[in-house]
Amino acid sequence: MQRVRPAYRQVADELRTQILAGTLPSGTRLPNEAELGRAFGVSRSTAREALRVLSSQHLVETHRGVQGGTFVSEPDPARVVEDVGSALGVLVMTPQLHVSDLLEARLLLEPAAARLAAQRADAETVEAVRTAAAARRDDRDPSGFVGHLDFHTTLLMATGNLMLTLMGQPVNDVLRTRLRRAGVEPGEWDKVDACHREIADHIAQGRAGEAEEAMRDHIVELRRLYERDGFWT
Amino acid sequence: MQRVRPAYRQVADELRTQILAGTLPSGTRLPNEAELGRAFGVSRSTAREALRVLSSQHLVETHRGVQGGTFVSEPDPARVVEDVGSALGVLVMTPQLHVSDLLEARLLLEPAAARLAAQRADAETVEAVRTAAAARRDDRDPSGFVGHLDFHTTLLMATGNLMLTLMGQPVNDVLRTRLRRAGVEPGEWDKVDACHREIADHIAQGRAGEAEEAMRDHIVELRRLYERDGFWT
DNA sequence: TGTGGCAGATACGTCAGACGTTTAGCGTCC
DNA sequence: GGACGCTAAACGTCTGACGTATCTGCCACA
Numbered sequence: 001m002q003r004v005r006p007a008y009r010q011v012a013d014e015l016r017t018q019i020l021a022g023t024l025p026s027g028t029r030l031p032n033e034a035e036l037g038r039a040f041g042v043s044r045s046t047a048r049e050a051l052r053v054l055s056s057q058h059l060v061e062t063h064r065g066v067q068g069g070t071f072v073s074e075p076d077p078a079r080v081v082e083d084v085g086s087a088l089g090v091l092v093m094t095p096q097l098h099v100s101d102l103l104e105a106r107l108l109l110e111p112a113a114a115r116l117a118a119q120r121a122d123a124e125t126v127e128a129v130r131t132a133a134a135a136r137r138d139d140r141d142p143s144g145f146v147g148h149l150d151f152h153t154t155l156l157m158a159t160g161n162l163m164l165t166l167m168g169q170p171v172n173d174v175l176r177t178r179l180r181r182a183g184v185e186p187g188e189w190d191k192v193d194a195c196h197r198e199i200a201d202h203i204a205q206g207r208a209g210e211a212e213e214a215m216r217d218h219i220v221e222l223r224r225l226y227e228r229d230g231f232w233t
Numbered sequence: 234m235q236r237v238r239p240a241y242r243q244v245a246d247e248l249r250t251q252i253l254a255g256t257l258p259s260g261t262r263l264p265n266e267a268e269l270g271r272a273f274g275v276s277r278s279t280a281r282e283a284l285r286v287l288s289s290q291h292l293v294e295t296h297r298g299v300q301g302g303t304f305v306s307e308p309d310p311a312r313v314v315e316d317v318g319s320a321l322g323v324l325v326m327t328p329q330l331h332v333s334d335l336l337e338a339r340l341l342l343e344p345a346a347a348r349l350a351a352q353r354a355d356a357e358t359v360e361a362v363r364t365a366a367a368a369r370r371d372d373r374d375p376s377g378f379v380g381h382l383d384f385h386t387t388l389l390m391a392t393g394n395l396m397l398t399l400m401g402q403p404v405n406d407v408l409r410t411r412l413r414r415a416g417v418e419p420g421e422w423d424k425v426d427a428c429h430r431e432i433a434d435h436i437a438q439g440r441a442g443e444a445e446e447a448m449r450d451h452i453v454e455l456r457r458l459y460e461r462d463g464f465w466t
Numbered sequence: 467t468g469t470g471g472c473a474g475a476t477a478c479g480t481c482a483g484a485c486g487t488t489t490a491g492c493g494t495c496c
Numbered sequence: 497g498g499a500c501g502c503t504a505a506a507c508g509t510c511t512g513a514c515g516t517a518t519c520t521g522c523c524a525c526a
Contacts, residue, residue, distance in 0.1 A: 004517090006479060008285065020322065032506055043481045045278060048507090052241065053280045053289040059323075065489025066505045075323045077330070083320065087313045089253065090292075091395070094308050101396040108397075112341050162324070163334040164341075167400045237488095239508060265477055273526045281478090298518025299476045 011040045011050035019059050019072055026074035030060070033070070058083070076164055085170035092174055099178070102171050103223045107216065109168045110152065114199060114215035117158040118208040125158045126204045132198035133193070150176075151196045155215075158203070175226070188225065195221070244273045244283035252292050252305055259307035263293070266303070291316075316401035325407055332411070335404050336456045340449065340457040342401045343385065347401055347448035349434060358391045359437045366426070368434035383409075386430045388448075391436070395405040408459070421458065428454070 005013075018024045030036060037047035051070055054060045061073045091097040121129065132154035152172050156165040195218040202211035238246070251257045263269060270280035282305055287293045294306045324330040354362065358431050365387035390396040428451040435444035 008479085012289075020319075020326075022326065034506090045482090046480060048286045049282060049479095052285040056286040056289045062507070063489085063506095064487075064507045066503090067490055068488080068506050070507090075320075075327050075329060077324060080317075080320045080324065084313075084317055086253075087308075087316065088399075090308045091310060091313065091399075093253075093255065096308060096310060097395045097399075101394045104394055105396040105400065108345050109341070161334045161337055162330045163338040163404070166321070166330075167338060167342075168325075171396070195241075241508085264500075267477085278511090279509060282508095295478065296518085297476095297478045299474095300519055301477055303478090347508080 007040075008049035008053070010047050011042060011047060012053040013042070015050065015054055016057075016059060021055075024072050026072045028072045030070040030072070036070075077166065081166060081169045081173070082143065084166070085173040086172050088174045089177070099175070099226070100177055103219075103226065106168065106171055106175070107219045107223070109164065109171075110155070110219055111212045111216040113156050113159050113168065114203065115208045115212040116161065116164075117155055118203040118206055118211040120160050121158050121203055125160075126200075129154055129158050129203055129208050130200045133196040151200075155199070155203075185205050192218075192222070238273050240273075241279045241282035241286065244275060244280060245286040246400045247273070247282065248287055249290075249292060252287075252408040257305050260407070261305045263303040263305070269303075310399065314399060314402045315405075317399070318406040319401050321407045322410070325411065332408070332459070335408055336452075338460065339401070339404055340452045340456070342397065342404075343388070343452055344445045346389050346392045346397050346401065347436065347443045348422075348445040349397075350388055350393065351436045351444040353437050354391050354436055355395050359433075362387050362391050362436055363433045366429040384433075388432070388436075425451075425455070 013026070015030075024030070031039060032053070033044050033047050036051075037044045040047065040050075051060060051062065055062060055070075058073060058076065060070050062068070062070045086100075088097070092099065092102070117125070117129065129151075132151040134147045150172065153165070153169055156168045159165075195214065199211055199214045199218065202214055239342045248257070248263075257263070264272060266277050266280050266284065269284075273280065273283075284293060284295065288295060288303075289313050291306060291309065293303050295301070295303045297404075321330070325332065325335070350358070350362070360451055362384075365384040383405065386398070386402055389401045392398075428447065432447045432451065435441075435447055
């Protein structure tokens with residue numbers, strides 16, 4: 001524990017507290033850096049360092065030019081997913097968090113998500129899931145269709161529970177980025193796609209139990225794929 | 234998308250890449266700020282801003298004095314939990330993430346965790362769970378016993394899967410901090426404690442199914458408590 | 467010989483001021 | 497009426513300086 005926190009930290013903490021408490025609602029424009037420094041009794045450099053801290057935590061954004069400045073940013077789930085994913089990536093690199101832990105978590109989460117999706121999905125959501133399941137993987141054009149996301153992501157979102165997406169998405173991201181695709185025959189991806197379509201069908205017709213079971217089988221199958229010797233970087 | 238990223242961002246990104254790639258292993262001492270700036274062709278102020286970004290993401294730590302400097306820090310799960318929790322806190326403040334979503338996620342996660350704990354816990358872990366279950370709540374002395382953590386936290390850790398702790402702990406934190414304790418009769422907390430002890434017993438004796446079921450009932454009960462009118466701030 | 471304190475070195479922490487750069491908005495001129 | 501260019505506000509960056517925490521190691525004194 002440091003006996004004295006640096007000034008830039010104190011300023012950042014103070015501003016963060018105000019933002020989280022709602023005293024500074026999202027969209028608020030903060031004073032310019034010089035004034036902000038004056039308000040806290042620090043120099044502009046110090047105020048800037050505080051702003052860098054907050055900005056790297058996505059609590060504020062800065063824009064240049066006239067009408068620029070620093071604004072309290074509104075919460076963005078996608079950014080949270082991104083941050084959690086990168087934090088997980090760091091942990092996975094160390095022996096602290098094993099890949100098998102991620103697979104276990106996934107096995108816990110996604111079948112339940114499939115069940116919920118089957119119970120709740122409306123027509124539009126079902127359509128999104130079907131589209132995601134039908135989309136052919138094309139490694140040469142990963143962002144081919146606008147609005148096409150990975151099937152598992154789409155399914156997590158189809159539960160209507162943002163929290164499940166927040167928990168599951170970073171796990172999938174980490175697994176995907178650490179997976180070496182080399183050495184997998186095309187036929188195996190075909191099998192994966194078939195599973196996806198089957199699950200999508202179950203969800204479309206509201207068969208919750210079947211959807212859950214199919215997803216469980218699918219993940220177990222994927223795990224077998226993932227855990228092959230030398231599959232991990 | 235900005236056409237040009239500011240220099241401090243470029244420097245931060247470059248360093249982050251090197252850290253995540255393992256080129257700069259944890260514990261590495263970076264050059265001092267002046268040299269670092271020279272190495273990247275920027276001034277010391279800019280280098281410092283980049284370091285503030287990395288430090289707020291817990292990728293590096295800085296110390297003062299001789300033998301001080303900036304060091305690549307080693308990953309710390311507790312910090313990740315903290316970060317995720319605060320990010321969730323922000324999302325919960327907006328209508329983007331509803332409290333009921335958190336409760337649903339919890340209902341999905343913790344019974345499964347109880348099952349896993351019952352299947353895996355060794356003697357020491359069982360003891361920790363029992364201790365956590367036996368600890369009387371004392372609001373006047375929240376940090377009374379060293380090593381006493383919340384029962385649910387202890388149970389998540391007892392699964393031996395860090396990922397489950399990472400997913401569940403922030404949820405519990407958010408729920409706890411947003412819960413107004415006023416208006417709950419002491420008898421209700423007694424009932425909660427009784428549930429905890431029962432679950433701990435199941436885990437101690439390896440009754441996985443019973444542990445899972447008891448935890449599910451417990452969470453449902455808690456949810457009823459949480460969802461009472463006016464219970465949320 | 468042992469120990470305590472003091473000086474020096476190092477690197478972060480903070481400040482002040484200056485200048486460049488981006489961007490929105492507005493006015494002018496064709 | 498539209499395109500062009502100017503202007504001002506704010507961030508982005510640099511320079512140089514001084515303060516301050518902290519460790520190392522020496523030296524004096526007991």
